[in-house]
Amino acid sequence: MHECPDFSECDLLLVDDDRELRGDMAQYFASKGYRVREAANGTDALVETERQSFDVAVIDFAMPEMTGIALLEQFKARGADMPVVMLTGEATVSLAVEAMKLGASEFLSKPISLRELERLVKKAAAAGRLRRENQQLKAVLRQQRSGAPQLVGGSSAMEEVFRLISRTAGSVRPILIQGESGTGKELVARALHEASGLADKPLVIINCAALPEALLESELFGHEKGAFTGAVAAKEGLFEVADGGTLFVDEIGELAASLQAKLLRVLEDGSLRRVGSVKERRVRVRLIAATNRDLAKEVQAGRFREDLFYRINVLTIALPALRDREGDIERLVRHFLGFEWKIEDPVLRLLTSYSWPGNVRQLINALERAKVLADDEWIRAENLPPEIVRSAHEQPLSVPGQSVGDLESVSRRHVEATYLRMQGNKSKTAKALGIGRRTLYRLLDKYGIEPLDQGVEPTGE
Structure with a gap:
């Protein structure tokens, strides 16, 4: 059986409304070198997965307000891709089948043995890492076959970048890539897309610095026939083109304030309107943004929306300068x-x-x-x-x-x-x-x- 070679690199999420049991589990795994986060209910667990990705989650099935199955459904809907060990009072066949469809890989009946739970956590973590490695290998092979440029590097700074790509590729949460011009931000975006579960879906790329505001709005959100002079036919926006896949918005710091508001709305509820249209359209797109600006300073200066900054800054990858x-x-x-x-x-x-x-x-x-x-x-x-x-x-x-x-x-x-x-x-x-x-x-x-x-x-x- 494969095990985590270094427990200090294993992030574990414990979700259980039983405070005493949760505390015992947290203390046990922390003593073994795991980095542990706790959640008393499903809502808290979703907040934790917004903040970071995890190698394994241990989830109690019988929780008030949101059951373990409901939480798994939310994980799947939000792209929180991690192996799950389910704690159950009665592990029925129907429960096991339903939970496995949603991502649970191991089950343990209460009362639990912490040693047995650790064995299942190790097994689930190893399976998760193997799946990520397979995704990365497939991504490398796809890049080699396509002849696309590849990320190259063996420095400690780039090893950290590769680690973050590996850890975040399975999520569909927004990712912000920061780095100086010429560091390879688009290559990171391509690597994230290729290593994700969306690799067979579209990857659409747009550079905000390359287009004037009016044209950029039409490119992102589309327009209807007659919406403006020269709009001789209706046109899909890139959000619609990327539906189901990934949209890479390069130089997002150049986005005008009016377009920042429209982008925020799409990220919040997936809805948009084409230029000149009153009809709502819904899309499901994973956003990867990149900038060579310090967006925190841009927020302080009033040039970038604070709510949009926090929305796209769920996960951040900082690309080092070549020097x-x-x-x-x-x-x-x-x-x-x-x-x-x-x-x-x-x-x-x-x-x-x-x-x-x-x-x-x-x-x-x-x-x-x-x-x-x-x-x-x-x-x-x-x-x-x-x-x-x-x-x-x-x-x-x-x-x-x-x-x-x-x-x-x-x-x-x-x-x-x-x-x-x-x-x-x-x-x-x-x-x-x-x-x-x-x-x-x-x-x-x-x-x-x-x-x-x-x-x-x-x-x-």
């Missing part, structure tokens, strides 16, 4: 160049030392430029955008508080950057550095800087 992804630049370079291209080590070090203000998008553009300008299968410094080589040359030779070892590294980078900027010409490099050629040879050898094939140069100082 904060330790080790990922080399991985991305190797990935985007492919096996048919080669890159000199000094050039690779030059790329990894650059700050990449435009993030992954800028890196991809720089590599595409290098491919076009390359004379053969080798990527060299002269093939890179000049600002990248120039930035390495302009790095300071010393930083207050640095150790001798640090200064040695800075010196090596300065020599290497200058050498690359001079395209491997040792005479020009020595002159730019203000040193003799013999000194330059010693430094190149000391720092392990490989010579570039630039032909025969004149000798002598």
